[in-house]
Amino acid sequence: MNEMSRRPSVNRDMAGRKTMVQELADLSAVVVAPVDDQVGMLLRELQRFRMRVRQVWPMPESVPADADVVYCEYAPDLARRLPWIPGDARSALVVILPATEAIHADALCNATPNAILPRPFTPNAVLSSLLLARSQFGYERRLRSKIEKLDDNLRSMRTVERAKAILMATRQMPETEAYGFIRRQAMDRRVSASAVAAAIVDSFELLGYDHQQ
Numbered sequence: 001m002n003e004m005s006r007r008p009s010v011n012r013d014m015a016g017r018k019t020m021v022q023e024l025a026d027l028s029a030v031v032v033a034p035v036d037d038q039v040g041m042l043l044r045e046l047q048r049f050r051m052r053v054r055q056v057w058p059m060p061e062s063v064p065a066d067a068d069v070v071y072c073e074y075a076p077d078l079a080r081r082l083p084w085i086p087g088d089a090r091s092a093l094v095v096i097l098p099a100t101e102a103i104h105a106d107a108l109c110n111a112t113p114n115a116i117l118p119r120p121f122t123p124n125a126v127l128s129s130l131l132l133a134r135s136q137f138g139y140e141r142r143l144r145s146k147i148e149k150l151d152d153n154l155r156s157m158r159t160v161e162r163a164k165a166i167l168m169a170t171r172q173m174p175e176t177e178a179y180g181f182i183r184r185q186a187m188d189r190r191v192s193a194s195a196v197a198a199a200i201v202d203s204f205e206l207l208g209y210d211h212q213q
Contacts, residue, residue, distance in 0.1 A: 024049040024050070024051055024130070025049060025050035025051065027049075027051050027052070027068040027069060027134075028051065028052040028053075028066075028067040028068050028069075029046050029051050029052070029053045029054075029067050029068065029069040029070070029071065030053075030054050030055075030056055030064045030066075030067040030069075030070050030071070031043060031046070031053065031054070031055045031056070031071040031072075032055075032056045032057065032059055032060075032063055032064070032070065032071065032072040032073055033055070033057060033071065033072070033073040033096055034057045034058075034073070035055060035057065038119055038120060038121050039055070041121055041126075042071065042096075042117075042121055042126055043055060045121075045123055045126040045127070046126070046130070049130075051069075054067075059072075059073060059075060059081065060081070061081060062081060062082075062083045063078075063081050063082055063083060064083075065082075065083045065084065065090045065091050066091075067091055068091060068092060068134075069091060069092045069093075069094065069130060069133055069134065070091045070092070070093050070094070071094045071096055071117065071129075072093065072094070072095055072096065073095075073096045074095050074096060074097050074098060074103055074108065075107075076104055076107045077107070078095065078107065078108075078110075078111045079107065079110035079111045079112075082111060086110070086112045087112070087140070087144070088144070089112070089114075089137065089140070091137075092114045092115075092133040092134050092136070092137035093111065093112070093113045093114050093115075093133065093137075094113060094114065094115045094116065094117050094129045094130070094133045095108060095111060095113040095115075095116050095117070096116075096117050096119065097116055097117065097118040097119060098119060099118070099119040099120060113133075114132065114133035114134075114136040114137050114140075115128075115129040115130075115132040115133035115136065116129065117129040155194075156192075156193075156194035156197075159194050159197045159198050159201060160179075160182065160193060160194060160197040162197070162201050163178075163182055163196070163197035163198075163200040163201050164178040164179055164182065164197075166200055166201065166204045167181060167182075167200065170204075182196050182197055182200070
Protein backbone atom coordinates (compact mmCIF):
# COMPACT_ATOMS: atom_id res chain seq x y z
CA MET A 1 0.00 0.00 0.00
CA ASN A 2 2.80 2.41 0.90
CA GLU A 3 4.55 1.78 -2.40
CA MET A 4 1.35 2.25 -4.35
CA SER A 5 0.47 5.43 -2.46
CA ARG A 6 3.84 6.91 -3.38
CA ARG A 7 3.46 6.27 -7.12
CA PRO A 8 1.04 9.13 -7.93
CA SER A 9 3.42 11.59 -6.26
CA VAL A 10 6.38 10.20 -8.18
CA ASN A 11 4.44 10.36 -11.43
CA ARG A 12 3.50 13.99 -10.78
CA ASP A 13 7.13 14.85 -10.05
CA MET A 14 8.22 13.18 -13.28
CA ALA A 15 5.50 14.97 -15.25
CA GLY A 16 6.52 18.29 -13.74
CA ARG A 17 10.17 17.68 -14.53
CA LYS A 18 9.28 16.75 -18.13
CA THR A 19 7.37 19.99 -18.57
CA MET A 20 10.25 21.95 -17.08
CA VAL A 21 12.78 20.31 -19.40
CA GLN A 22 10.56 20.99 -22.40
CA GLU A 23 10.43 24.68 -21.46
CA LEU A 24 14.20 24.87 -21.01
CA ALA A 25 14.71 23.31 -24.42
CA ASP A 26 13.35 26.47 -26.01
CA LEU A 27 15.89 28.71 -24.28
CA SER A 28 19.31 30.02 -25.26
CA ALA A 29 22.17 30.64 -22.86
CA VAL A 30 25.54 32.33 -22.98
CA VAL A 31 28.25 31.51 -20.46
CA VAL A 32 30.76 34.31 -19.97
CA ALA A 33 33.55 32.47 -18.15
CA PRO A 34 36.89 30.80 -18.88
CA VAL A 35 36.61 27.13 -19.73
CA ASP A 36 37.77 24.89 -16.90
CA ASP A 37 36.41 21.69 -15.39
CA GLN A 38 33.66 23.56 -13.56
CA VAL A 39 32.53 25.63 -16.53
CA GLY A 40 32.73 22.55 -18.73
CA MET A 41 30.31 20.84 -16.37
CA LEU A 42 28.04 23.90 -16.46
CA LEU A 43 27.98 23.83 -20.25
CA ARG A 44 27.16 20.13 -20.28
CA GLU A 45 24.36 20.56 -17.76
CA LEU A 46 22.77 23.33 -19.82
CA GLN A 47 23.14 21.30 -23.00
CA ARG A 48 21.56 18.33 -21.22
CA PHE A 49 18.35 20.37 -21.11
CA ARG A 50 18.71 20.86 -24.88
CA MET A 51 19.36 24.56 -24.47
CA ARG A 52 21.29 26.45 -27.14
CA VAL A 53 24.53 27.28 -25.37
CA ARG A 54 27.65 29.23 -26.27
CA GLN A 55 30.69 30.21 -24.24
CA VAL A 56 32.45 33.59 -24.35
CA TRP A 57 35.84 34.56 -22.91
CA PRO A 58 37.65 36.85 -22.24
CA MET A 59 34.91 38.94 -20.71
CA PRO A 60 33.82 41.55 -23.25
CA GLU A 61 33.32 45.21 -22.49
CA SER A 62 29.60 44.63 -23.01
CA VAL A 63 28.13 41.33 -21.82
CA PRO A 64 26.04 39.66 -24.57
CA ALA A 65 22.31 40.24 -24.15
CA ASP A 66 21.02 38.15 -27.05
CA ALA A 67 20.26 35.07 -24.92
CA ASP A 68 17.46 34.12 -22.56
CA VAL A 69 19.93 33.41 -19.75
CA VAL A 70 23.40 34.84 -19.17
CA TYR A 71 25.82 33.08 -16.82
CA CYS A 72 28.59 35.56 -16.13
CA GLU A 73 31.79 35.31 -14.12
CA TYR A 74 31.85 37.72 -11.21
CA ALA A 75 33.90 40.90 -11.72
CA PRO A 76 34.04 44.05 -9.59
CA ASP A 77 33.00 46.13 -12.60
CA LEU A 78 30.31 43.73 -13.83
CA ALA A 79 27.51 46.31 -13.50
CA ARG A 80 29.35 48.59 -15.93
CA ARG A 81 29.63 45.78 -18.47
CA LEU A 82 25.91 44.98 -18.53
CA PRO A 83 24.15 46.37 -21.63
CA TRP A 84 21.06 47.44 -19.68
CA ILE A 85 20.14 49.67 -16.78
CA PRO A 86 19.14 48.12 -13.44
CA GLY A 87 15.51 47.08 -13.45
CA ASP A 88 15.34 46.83 -17.25
CA ALA A 89 17.31 43.67 -17.98
CA ARG A 90 16.96 41.97 -21.35
CA SER A 91 18.21 38.58 -20.15
CA ALA A 92 18.04 36.60 -16.93
CA LEU A 93 21.42 37.05 -15.23
CA VAL A 94 23.23 34.45 -13.12
CA VAL A 95 26.51 35.59 -11.56
CA ILE A 96 29.16 32.88 -11.12
CA LEU A 97 30.89 33.41 -7.78
CA PRO A 98 34.50 32.39 -7.03
CA ALA A 99 35.16 29.63 -4.51
CA THR A 100 37.73 31.49 -2.39
CA GLU A 101 38.31 34.97 -3.84
CA ALA A 102 36.65 37.76 -1.90
CA ILE A 103 33.82 39.60 -3.58
CA HIS A 104 32.53 43.14 -3.10
CA ALA A 105 28.94 43.06 -1.88
CA ASP A 106 28.14 46.42 -3.44
CA ALA A 107 29.51 45.33 -6.82
CA LEU A 108 27.39 42.18 -6.75
CA CYS A 109 24.25 44.07 -5.71
CA ASN A 110 24.80 46.74 -8.37
CA ALA A 111 24.74 44.03 -11.04
CA THR A 112 21.22 43.06 -9.80
CA PRO A 113 21.54 39.35 -10.69
CA ASN A 114 18.46 37.15 -10.81
CA ALA A 115 20.43 34.31 -9.23
CA ILE A 116 23.97 33.34 -8.22
CA LEU A 117 25.96 30.17 -8.82
CA PRO A 118 28.82 29.66 -6.33
CA ARG A 119 31.78 27.48 -7.16
CA PRO A 120 32.16 24.52 -6.97
CA PHE A 121 29.07 23.72 -9.05
CA THR A 122 26.77 20.75 -8.66
CA PRO A 123 24.02 19.64 -11.05
CA ASN A 124 21.38 20.62 -8.49
CA ALA A 125 22.93 24.06 -8.04
CA VAL A 126 23.03 24.64 -11.80
CA LEU A 127 19.39 23.66 -12.18
CA SER A 128 18.34 25.73 -9.18
CA SER A 129 20.15 28.83 -10.41
CA LEU A 130 18.58 28.44 -13.85
CA LEU A 131 15.03 28.04 -12.54
CA LEU A 132 15.40 30.85 -10.01
CA ALA A 133 16.87 33.24 -12.59
CA ARG A 134 14.08 32.56 -15.07
CA SER A 135 11.42 32.89 -12.38
CA GLN A 136 12.79 36.19 -11.04
CA PHE A 137 13.32 37.57 -14.53
CA GLY A 138 9.76 36.73 -15.53
CA TYR A 139 8.41 38.26 -12.33
CA GLU A 140 10.33 41.49 -12.92
CA ARG A 141 9.09 41.69 -16.51
CA ARG A 142 5.50 41.31 -15.36
CA LEU A 143 6.02 44.06 -12.80
CA ARG A 144 7.51 46.37 -15.44
CA SER A 145 4.56 45.67 -17.74
CA LYS A 146 2.10 46.55 -14.97
CA ILE A 147 3.98 49.74 -14.16
CA GLU A 148 3.99 50.76 -17.83
CA LYS A 149 0.24 50.16 -18.05
CA LEU A 150 -0.33 52.22 -14.90
CA ASP A 151 1.80 55.02 -16.36
CA ASP A 152 -0.22 54.90 -19.58
CA ASN A 153 -3.49 55.02 -17.65
CA LEU A 154 -2.26 57.95 -15.58
CA ARG A 155 -1.21 59.86 -18.69
CA SER A 156 -4.59 59.13 -20.29
CA MET A 157 -6.43 60.37 -17.21
CA ARG A 158 -4.41 63.56 -17.17
CA THR A 159 -5.09 64.12 -20.87
CA VAL A 160 -8.83 63.63 -20.37
CA GLU A 161 -8.81 66.05 -17.43
CA ARG A 162 -6.94 68.60 -19.53
CA ALA A 163 -9.42 68.19 -22.42
CA LYS A 164 -12.36 68.57 -20.05
CA ALA A 165 -10.87 71.79 -18.69
CA ILE A 166 -10.45 73.13 -22.24
CA LEU A 167 -14.06 72.34 -23.15
CA MET A 168 -15.32 73.83 -19.92
CA ALA A 169 -13.36 77.03 -20.58
CA THR A 170 -13.94 77.43 -24.32
CA ARG A 171 -17.53 76.15 -24.58
CA GLN A 172 -18.72 76.94 -21.07
CA MET A 173 -19.65 73.29 -20.56
CA PRO A 174 -20.24 71.80 -17.13
CA GLU A 175 -17.73 69.10 -16.22
CA THR A 176 -20.18 66.22 -16.74
CA GLU A 177 -21.22 67.58 -20.13
CA ALA A 178 -17.61 68.03 -21.20
CA TYR A 179 -16.82 64.44 -20.27
CA GLY A 180 -19.96 63.23 -22.04
CA PHE A 181 -18.89 65.11 -25.16
CA ILE A 182 -15.52 63.35 -25.13
CA ARG A 183 -17.19 59.96 -24.64
CA ARG A 184 -19.66 60.51 -27.49
CA GLN A 185 -16.91 61.60 -29.86
CA ALA A 186 -14.91 58.52 -28.93
CA MET A 187 -17.88 56.20 -29.57
CA ASP A 188 -18.76 57.87 -32.88
CA ARG A 189 -15.17 57.62 -34.11
CA ARG A 190 -14.54 54.18 -32.57
CA VAL A 191 -11.44 55.37 -30.75
CA SER A 192 -10.57 55.68 -27.08
CA ALA A 193 -11.63 58.64 -24.96
CA SER A 194 -7.97 59.41 -24.35
CA ALA A 195 -7.37 59.65 -28.13
CA VAL A 196 -10.20 62.19 -28.47
CA ALA A 197 -8.90 64.07 -25.44
CA ALA A 198 -5.38 64.15 -26.90
CA ALA A 199 -6.76 65.56 -30.17
CA ILE A 200 -8.58 68.31 -28.26
CA VAL A 201 -5.48 69.20 -26.27
CA ASP A 202 -3.22 69.12 -29.34
CA SER A 203 -5.60 71.35 -31.34
CA PHE A 204 -5.90 73.79 -28.47
CA GLU A 205 -2.14 74.03 -28.02
CA LEU A 206 -1.45 74.18 -31.78
CA LEU A 207 -3.84 77.07 -32.33
CA GLY A 208 -2.83 78.80 -29.15
CA TYR A 209 -6.51 79.48 -28.56
CA ASP A 210 -7.37 81.92 -25.82
CA HIS A 211 -11.05 81.84 -24.87
CA GLN A 212 -10.76 85.26 -23.23
CA GLN A 213 -10.04 87.02 -26.52
